[in-house]
Amino acid sequence: MTSAQMTQQTSEQLIKLLVAIIPNYDENFWHADTELFGAIAEFDSMALVTLIGEIEEYFDITLDEDDINADNFASVKSLTELVLASH
């Protein structure tokens, strides 16, 4: 699998996890550039922690507390980069 394919696959999976947690947006809302932290009202502390748990479980990775910052959770794209870097 090429790097671009891995990025796309990871991004798509992250969107699936996000849709499950924040279901009140239609499919078109979600794409690589969708902003998350600070941009979506529903993306509160509880949703964020739930997402972290789901990411760790699905991708079989462990995120450090240092990874939990506004930059990494700014958008689907930045989150994708975090997941790929954590493998």
Place this chain on the structure above:
Amino acid sequence: MTTVSTHVEFYQGIKGPLFRIIRTPAKVLGHLLFIAPLFEQANKTRHHATRSAMNAYQFGLQSIVFDHYGTGDSAGDLIDASMVLWQQDIVQQVNAIKAKSSQAIYFSLPLSAVLLLSDELLSLADGVILLQPDFNGKRFVQQFQRLAVVAQLTKNSKIEEGSSIRTQRTEQQTIEIAGYVITPSLLSEISGQSLAKLAKITVDCYWFEWQHQQEELSLARTKQQQAAVNKSNHLVIEQVDDVKFWQATELQLAQSFLTKEQQVFAKLASASLSFSAPEVVKCEKQ
């Protein structure tokens, strides 16, 4: 339609009055105790537990939904609660049921509620229904503590070194996370809970696992299931391809889960009716 009597009461728990709702069918074929999961998960699953409880009595199962000491509408403060207290409150409830009824007693345990399971509790039950059980107490506590980290993030847009959670722990011997004021010892108790602490699960165990049809189970979930298979003589794992209602930021119902759960209720009720043991299946994935 079964005739139902709904009774709301405060009954005396070990440390104080506990709130519970009992739904009793005209002919009771068994008792189903809904054990709430911990902290925010209790709020996230309450609407579903109510729906399940209403379904249960349609099958002749008396359903009992209650709040742990220091939570929900029950008396007391969370800061005075402990895992042992919550477990003993359940033991007391079960013994009170057994004193008046010879019918089977089942537990419904969603998510982190399984962390309350002990060998003593399992010895009192005739069967357990597990909803996406997470037996990893350490991971549960880690996720809970992350709420404090994330709350800090929301305030400052960046995590500062040494979150407030640690400061409070040393100075006050209490921790406040997402509005929950608790003692460090409660977190230690929860953190120490795992499936490995249970000797053997000899009662009938129905395990509902949320998993999309076309996706593989994650490694962490696979490990937990395998550990449960090794622990249990009577384990049925049911795959649920539906919304994870406890995660969503809005109220959702997992209708296909409720349908599958009703099939389990029917089994439990018919087993009680015919005075025979429930069907025994060794890890049959459906």
